[in-house]
Structure formats: C-alpha cells, structure tokens
Amino acid sequence: MYGAQREWDMLAGWFGRDGFDGYGHATPIQVGLPDESAVWTPRLSRYGKTTTATGTRQLAAIDVVGHEFGHAVFEYTPGSSGSARDRENGILNEEVADMFAVMTEAFANNPKDPPDYTIGETVSLGDKGPIRIMYQPSLVDGFADCYPPRQTAGGRSEIPGYGGHWFYLLAEGSDPSGGEPHSPTCNGSTVAGIGIRETGEILYNALLTKTSTWGYSDLRSATLAAARNLHPGDCATYATVKATWDAVTVPARSDEPTCGSAPPSAT
Numbered sequence: 001m002y003g004a005q006r007e008w009d010m011l012a013g014w015f016g017r018d019g020f021d022g023y024g025h026a027t028p029i030q031v032g033l034p035d036e037s038a039v040w041t042p043r044l045s046r047y048g049k050t051t052t053a054t055g056t057r058q059l060a061a062i063d064v065v066g067h068e069f070g071h072a073v074f075e076y077t078p079g080s081s082g083s084a085r086d087r088e089n090g091i092l093n094e095e096v097a098d099m100f101a102v103m104t105e106a107f108a109n110n111p112k113d114p115p116d117y118t119i120g121e122t123v124s125l126g127d128k129g130p131i132r133i134m135y136q137p138s139l140v141d142g143f144a145d146c147y148p149p150r151q152t153a154g155g156r157s158e159i160p161g162y163g164g165h166w167f168y169l170l171a172e173g174s175d176p177s178g179g180e181p182h183s184p185t186c187n188g189s190t191v192a193g194i195g196i197r198e199t200g201e202i203l204y205n206a207l208l209t210k211t212s213t214w215g216y217s218d219l220r221s222a223t224l225a226a227a228r229n230l231h232p233g234d235c236a237t238y239a240t241v242k243a244t245w246d247a248v249t250v251p252a253r254s255d256e257p258t259c260g261s262a263p264p265s266a267t
Contacts, residue, residue, distance in 0.1 A: 003065030003104065004029065004045075010107035011073070014197055015204045020072035027072065031060050036125065040068035042075065052127045061122045062113050063101040070100030079210040088160075088215035095163030096207070098132055102167075103200045115196075117168050117180065134168040135183040137161020146186035147216060147250045162186075162248040163216065169244040171199040185247035194240055202226045202241065217253045220245045225257045235259035 004026070011017040018024045027045050035048035038059045045068050047060045074093045075081050082089035098119050106115040113122055120131035130140065137143040143161035144150070165183070172180045173193030185191065193199075206222035214222075223245075227238045238259040245252075 001029065003060065003062040003108075004069055006062065006108040007066050007069050007100065007104040010104055014103070014107070014200055017073075017204070020069050021076040027069075031058060038064050038068050040071045042072075045069065050123060050125050050127075052124050057123045059120075059123050059125070061120065062105050062108055062110065063119050063121075064123060066101035066104030067097045067119060070097030070104075073100055073204075073207070074210075077207040077210050079212040079214060082210075082212040082214060089213060091160045092163060092214060092216070092219060095160065095167075096203070098134065098164050099167045099200070099203055102134065103196060106196045117164075117172070132161065132164060134161075134164035135172070135181045137165055145184070146248055160216075162250060163219070166244050166248045166250070167199060167203070169247055170194060170202070170241060171196040174247070186249045187247055189243065189247050191243045191247050192240060194237060198237070201230060202237075205230060216250045220250050221253050221256050228257060228259055 008019055008026075011019065019026060027040070027042065029045045029047070031047045033046055033048040035046070036050050036059070038047045039045070047058065047064070049056050049058050071081075071093060074096050081093055101119055102115070102117050105113065109115060117134040118130035118132065119134075121129060125131055132143065133139045136145060138145045138161065140161075143159050145161060145165055147160075147162045149160055168183055169185065169191050171193050172178075172183070174183050174185050174189070174191050176182075176193060202223050203226075205226035206219060209222050209225070211218070223241050224238060227241045231237045
C-alpha cells in the first residue's frame with residue numbers, strides 16, 4: 001500500500017495525473033500469495049513471495065509495486081497495452097513500467113529502500129539479485145544494452161533493456177557526478193543527464209501520444225516531440241534526448257520531429 005500510495009502521489013505531483021487510470025480509480029491488491037511473481041491486471045494487482053538464503057521475502061518492494069502500477073499507466077494512456085507481448089510494443093510496456101518503478105522510488109526517497117536504477121534488488125527473486133539493471137542492462141544475463149538485440153551464444157535472443165538504458169542516460173548521464181554508476185554508451189559517446197523528474201515529464205507527455213503499434217523508434221520520436229513542446233524555443237533538452245537515443249542506437253523514424261518543427265495542432 002505504501003508503494004502504491006507513493007506512486008499515486010508522484011503521478012499527481014510530477015505530472016498532474018489523477019491516479020493510475022487518470023480518473024482517480026485504483027485497483028485491489030493481494031499480497032503474500034504463494035506464487036513467485038508479481039502481476040498487475042485492470043481488475044487486480046497480485047504480489048507473491050520468494051525464498052532466499054536469508055528467508056522468505058514478500059515481492060512488494062517499492063520498485064516492484066511501482067513497476068506493476070506502471071503497467072496501469074501504460075494501459076490507461078492512448079493505445080492501451082497495444083500489440084502482442086512478443087512485439088516491441090509489449091516489450092515497451094515492461095520497460096516503461098521499470099521507468100515508473102524508479103521514479104516511484106525517487107519520489108518516495110525512503111532511506112529503508114533508497115532510490116536507485118535497479119529493479120527488485122531488495123527482494124532478490126530466486127536469490128539472483130536485481131531483476132534488471134538500467135545503467136547497464138547486460139549485467140543481468142540475456143539483457144541487451146543496445147538496439148537491436150542479438151542472438152546469444154546459446155542461440156537465445158537477448159531481451160531488450162535499451163529502453164531502461166535510455167532512461168538512465170537521460171536522467172543521470174553516462175558519467176554521473178552524484179554517485180550513480182557509470183553507464184557505457186553503445187556509440188562511445190558521453191552524454192549529460194537532465195534529472196529523473198524532467199526525464200519523467202518527457203516520458204509521460206510522450207505516452208499521451210502513444211498508439212497500439214508503438215515501437216522503440218516511435219517512443220524516440222514522441223520523446224523528442226515532448227522535449228520540444230515542453231521547452232519551446234530551447235533546443236538543448238531536445239538535443240540531449242536525441243543524443244541519449246543515439247547512445248543506445250535506437251534508429252530515427254523518417255518523419256522524426258526536429259527542434260524547430262511546429263507542435264501538432266489541437267483537434
């Protein structure tokens with residue numbers, strides 16, 4: 001409940017959003033279930049538990065709850081949850097949920113679970129440590145730092161992590177000065193961060209233009225448009241957003257917005 005409340009407050013305070021669905025509605029929560037998983041659906045959010053070397057842990061950490069209710073924000077923005085989960089849109093659903101997880105931790109700023117860019121590190125699902133590491137996704141077996149994914153040595157495809165990698169680079173930069181880890185870029189560049197709240201504002205405003213067939217290049221275009229529209233006449237933020245997408249090698253669409261192009265007219 002604490003994690004869900006902090007995310008609710010973050011959505012209101014940072015983005016002016018009324019709850020997870022935008023209309024002030026919540027979702028029932030079940031905890032302590034025997035399954036080793038956490039799941040959100042529009043009707044119910046469920047949190048199980050895992051057994052580690054130090055005992056049984058509930059899968060209800062701030063970032064796990066923030067992730068699951070991040071799915072709600074993805075569901076209740078235009079385009080809903082979109083295409084089948086084996087397409088880029090479904091993977092984006094997972095990565096955007098991670099972004100809301102770390103924003104929730106940052107907003108809560110609780111010393112018992114300090115803000116970071118790892119997901120599930122305090123629950124250590126299956127005693128394996130973090131589920132994902134956004135500053136270098138490939139530190140978790142099978143995840144990819146850079147677009148597109150490749151085949152691993154065993155013939156298995158890497159799982160995308162470059163959305164979370166992009167979010168970290170935009171929020172903190174490749175060489176943060178505040179104690180966050182170094183994040184290697186895919187093109188050898190050095191990029192500066194703009195802070196997690198401003199990164200979140202750009203992401204959230206991009207989600208308001210989402211469609212059911214979105215892929216990574218679409219999110220790139222939408223965040224560039226959001227940066228331009230949130231900072232009219234100032235191309236510095238736009239340029240940073242573009243540099244961070246280049247840093248994870250997500251390609252541009254042919255109709256990618258420029259900093260000087262006009263925002264879309266209201267309809």
